[in-house]
Amino acid sequence: MGLSLRRIVFLVSTFFLSLSAFAQDSSFVQWTVSSKKTATGEYQLQFKGKVQGGKMLYLFTKDAEGLDSIAVQFTDSSIAKKGPLQIKGGSSSYADPVFDNKSVLIANNEVNLTQDIVITGVVPALLKGSLVYTTGGKDEFLPAQEYLFDVKMEGGVAQTARIKINSIDLKNTASNCGDEGTEGKSLWGIFLLGLVGGFIALLTPCVFPLIPLTVSFFTKRSGSRAKGIRNALLYGFFIFFIYILLSIPFHLLDQTDPEILNNISTNVWLNIIFFIVFVVFAVSFFGYFEITLPGNFANKADSKASVGSTLGIFFMALTLAIVSFSCTGPILGSLLAGALTKDGGAMQLSFGMGGFGLGLALPFALFAMFPNWLQSLPKSGGWLNTVKVVLGFLELAMAVKFLSNADLVKQWHILPREIFIGIWVVIGFLLVLYLLGVIKFPHDDKKVKIGPVRWTTIILFSVATIYLIPGLTNTKWASLRLLSGFPPPLTYSLYDKEVFEPLRDYDEALELARKQNKPLLIDFTGWACVNCRRMEENVWTNSDVLDLMKNKFVVVSLYVDERKVLPAAQQQTFTTKTGGKKEIITVGDKWATFQSENFNAVAQPQYAIVGLDETALTKTKGYTPSAAEFKQWLECGLEAFGKKK
Template sequence: MKLYRILFILFSFCFTSLNSQILEPVKWNFHSEQIEENKYELVFIADIDPNWAIYSKTVDEGGPIATTFYFTESSNYKLIGEVVEDSINMVTQNDLVFDMVVSKFYNQAIFRQKVEIINYDNPVSGGFEFMTCDDTQCLAPEIIDFKFNLSNKVLESDVKETISINQNNLEKNNLILYGFLPTDIKKSKVNCSNSSANTTTVSSPTKTLFNIFGLGFIGGLLALLTPCVFPMIPLTVSFFTKKNDNTNGYSNAILYGVFIVLVYLILSIPFHLLDSVNPDILNDISTNVYLNIFFFIIFLLFAFSFFGYYELSLPSSWVDKSAKRESAGGIIGIFFMALTLAIVSFSCTGPILGSLLAGSISNDSAAWELTAGMGGFGLALGLPFAVFAMFPNMLESLPKSGGWLNTIKVSLGFIELALALKFLSNADLVAHWGIIKIEVFLILWFIIFLLMAIYLFGKIQFPNEIKPKNISFTRAVFALLSLGFALYLASGLIYNKQTQSYRALSLLSGLAPPLGYSYLAPKECPNNLNCFKDLKSGIEYAKKSNKPILLDFTGYACVNCRKMEEHVWPLKQVDSAIRENYVLISLYVDDKKILPDNEQLLVARTNGKGVRKLINYGHKWAYFQAQYFKTNSQPYYILYDPNSNEILNNPVGYTPDEEEYLAFLNCGLEAFKNN
C-alpha cells in the first residue's frame, strides 16, 4: 500500500500546483510579547482551514515535511532555547497518506521562540518551511520569511515576503527600470482593415504538446531498438503467456504497458513543482551556464557509452530491490516489473530521456511539454510489450537480435555527441564567451556526421564490434543520408550577399548559434537589421523618428526565436516592413550579464506574493514581459506606440506563416497612423 501513498502524494503536488484555483488553506500571523527586559517571545500562529493540517516540528524520516524554523545568524540577538510548539490542537495518529504515525495540527498551530536582544537597531529575521495536507491532497512545501523589528515592538513582516518595501517604492523601481508603469499601457481601439491580423495570437500550446508527444514517441521507438530493450520483448512476453491463462495474460499485459507509461510520467512531476514556484524558473534553469556545461559533459558520457567504451547503468541495488518486489504478485508485482525494465534499460534509454529533458526545459510550458514527451516515450516503449503479450504469434515476425542493434546504438552516440555541442553553444551564447560561433559549430557538426557516415559504410569500428563483411541496404541508405546531412551542414558556410550573412539552414534553426554570432561576418542584430537591446534608448529613438516599436522578447537559447529571425524576417516583404517602418527593440530574457548596482532593484513578484530582486538583464526583461504584458513565452512580438503607450494590435508569438506575420505588421502600422 505504501506505493500507492507515494504516487498519491506526487500527483497531488503536481495537479494542485497547476490548478487554476490557488489554494491557501494556512494563513500565518506573527507578533512579539515582551517577557523581561531585553527578552521577548516571538509567536507564530497558523490559522488552518477545516480538514487541513500542518505537521509538527518532529517527523520521522520518510514522512511529510516537518515544520522547520531557522534564524539568520547575528550578533544583535541571542536565541533562548529552541522553537516550542503548543500541544493544543495537536493530534498524533496514523497518517493515511504517508502510512505512518505522525503529529499534526488542525484548526490552529502556535510556535514560540524566546530571544534576548543585544542591539535593537537590527531586526530578528529568518524563515520557516511547512507542508499542509487534507484527506485528498497535499500542497507543495512552502517557505515563508519573517522579520521582527523589536525597537518599537512593531512587526515588520509580510507573511509571504519579508523585505520591507511599500508599493510606492515598487512603482518607483519600475519607473527607474523601464520609464513607465504597467498601468500606463493601453490597448488601441483601432480596427485594422485586415481583420485576421487582429485575431493573431500565440500558437496553440495544445499543438505543441502533440508535437512533443510525437517526438517522445519516436524516441521511445528508438530506445526499443537498442540492445538493452529489444531482447527483453520475447522474455517478457513469455512470462505473461506461460504464467497466466489467456484472460489474466491479456489484462496483465495491458497493465504492464500502462505501468511502463506511468513510470516515465512520474519522472516529470518534480518539474511541475518547480514551474509552480516561479513561472520563469525553468527558463532560468535551461539557460544556466553551469547547467548547460553539465549537460555537455553528461551528453559526452552518454555518447562514449553508446560507442561501447564503457557501460552506464543505475546502481545494481536499485535493480535488486525492484526485482524482489516483483515476487509480490498481482498489481504490485506487475508495477515493479515495469520499474525494473526502466532501471535495467537505463544505459540505452537514459541518453534519449536526457535529450527529451534538456529539450523540454528550454521551452515555454516546459513542465507540460516534458510530461507529454515522457508520455509519448513510455507509450512507445510499453505498447509493444503489451501487444506482443496479447498476441504472442506476432513475435515470429520480429527480426532476430544481432549486430544491427549495436549499429543503431552507435549511431545514436554520434547524435548525442552533436547534441552535447548544442549545450556548450548555449553556455557560450548566454555567458558571451565568443568561442562556439556559427563557423565553429557548423564545422564540428559536419565532422561528426561525416564520421557517422564513414562508420555506417563500415570503415570505422568501435570496441566489441566486428567489421561487417557486407553492408546491408538499410545501413547503406542511412550512411548516404548521414553524408548528405554533412554536406548540407557545409552549405551553411556559404555567404549570402543579400543578407550579408551565412546561408540560413532551416533544419538547424534554434540548434545552431544565430547567424550573426560569427567570426567572419558578425552582426549585432538579426538579418543585419538596426536594433536596440535597451528599452529606454529604443523608445527615445522611436519618439524622435516618429515610428512604432516592434518589441521583440527573445532569448539566446530560444529555438523558435531563431526560426523567426532566420526564415521569416529575411523574407523580402517582412524585411522591408520591419526595416522601413519599425524601431526594433530585442530584449533577451535569458541574458546572464549582471545588471549595474543601481538597477539591481526589488520588484513585485508576478504572482502578487511578495517581492524579488533583479540580478541580471535576463531577470530584468523577463520580469518586464511577465509583469507588463502578462506572458512569459518567447518569441513574443508586441507592436507599440511610444508616444501614447498603446499596444497597437494583438501581440503574436511564433508565427512562421509569412502572410500572417506580414498582416500583423501592417495592422500595427495602420493603427499607428490612425492614432
C-alpha cells in the same frame, strides 16, 4: 602540512557559495547593516552581527593558506573594496581543532565589522550586496552562508527603471489580431518527438531482447489469452505512467515560479553540465563503459514483481525502466533537456515524457495481443550495437549544442557559428566512416556486413554532412534553413555579416518611436532560444516582413537570458503583481520580469506591438513559422496604429 578534511570542506563550500545566486542567510547570525559617506564616491559599510544558538562566527581573512572566512561581495564591478574588512569589536582568539589547533579569530556573541568601499559609477540610493561568512561549533563545521543586504546610501540616485507599464492591457487592445495564448501550440509536436524517442529506445540492446521474453511471460503465465492481453495492456500502461510521474516535480517548480524553467534552461552551468553528461553518454554508447543505476534499485523492484497481480505488474514495469536505463537514459536525457530549452515548461516536458513512455510501451501491448507478430521481428545481434553507437554520435552533436547555449548566454565567443557547424561536420564524417567499417568500437563485430539498411543510413548521413559544409562559408548558402535555430545565429559568426539589428533597450526604443512617429515592435527573445533563431533566419529575412520591420516600425529585442549585470543604480527588489519579491540584478532579470508583468508570458519568442502612448495595439504573437501570417499581423498593427493617430 596537508589540508584536513574539514578544511577542504570549508574551501569547497566557500567557493561554490560565491558562485551561487540562490543562497539563503542563516539563522545562526542575525545581521544589520548601515552606511556612512566618507568622501565623494566613498562610503563605509557597518555590519552588526549577533551570533546565536551557541555557534561561533569565524573572522579570519587571508590566513596562511589563503582562506577567507568572511567577506563582502558585490555583483557590480564599479564597486570596489578599499582595504580589508575591519573588525571593530567582539572578537576573540580560539585554538580550533578544525584548523589543526591553530589560533583563529572568532565571535560567539556580538561583533562589529566595517568595510570601506569606492563607487566609480552612479551611486545608487539602495546598494545591494552580500556578506559571505562561515560558522561552526566545537563538534561541527557548517558550510559558508550568505547574508543578502540592501543599504541606503547618502546622496544616492533613486532607481527609476520602469518594469510594470500600467497602460499595457492585453484585454483591451486596439485590434484583436494576434494569438489568444501561447500555451499548448507545440504540445503535440513534443509528444510526437517523445514517441519517436521511445521507438528508438526499443531498438537498443537493453530493450529489444526483452520484447519476446516479456510477451511470452504474459501469454503463457496468465492462464488465458484474454487475461494475458489484459496484463500486457496493464504492463504497457504502467510503463507509460512511470515516465509521466518523472515530470511531476517540474510542475511543482513551475507553480512556485513561472520563470524558473526558463532560468534553468538558460543557466550557464547547467548547460555545461548537460554538455559533460552528454559526452559521457556518448562514450558509454560507444561501448567503453556502461551506465547503470545501483543494482539494489533493480533488485528491490524485481523482488516486488511477484507481489499480487496489479501491483506485481507495476513493479515489472518499474524493473524494465530501471534495467534498461543504460540505453534509455541518454535518449530520455536528450528529450528532457530539449524540453527544458523550449517554451512550454513543465507541460511540454510531461507530453514529451508521455510520448516516450507510450513509444516504449506500445510494442509490448501490441505483440501480446498479436503474438504471431513476434516471428517477424529481426533476431538480436550486432545491428543493435550499431544502433547504439550511432546514437552515441548523435549524443555528441547534442552535447555541442548545450555548450553553445552556455557560450551564447555568456558571449564567450568560443563557438561561433562556423566552428559549431565544423564540429558537426566532423561528427558526421566520423559517423559515416564508422558505418563503412573504417572505425570500430569495443563491441563491434570484426567483419562488417553492409546491407541495404546500412547503405541507406550511410547515404542519409553523408547527404546531411555535405549539406552542412556551406555553413562554413560566407556565402548566401550558409544559412542552412533546414537547421535554423540549432546553430548559433548568423550574427554570431567569424565573418562580418550585414544583418538587421534591432535596439536592445525598451525606453531608448520608445523614445525613438515617438521621434519617428512609428509603432514599437517588441521582440522578447533569448540567446539560447531555438525558435527565436528560426524566426530571425526564416521569417524576418522575408523581403516583405523585413521591409515592414525596417521602415514601418522601431524594433527592440529584449533578451530575457542576458547575464550582464545591471549598474548598481538600476538594481532593485521588484514587487510582482502577485505580491512576490524578485531581485532584478541582471539585464535578463529586468526583461524577463518586464515580459511576465506586462504580457503575461514567460515563453520566447513573443512579439508585441505598442503605440506611442504605451498601449497594446494588438494581441501578442508567438512563434509563427509562416512569413505571410507574421506579415499579416504586422500590417494589422500598423492599421491599428493609424486609427489611433
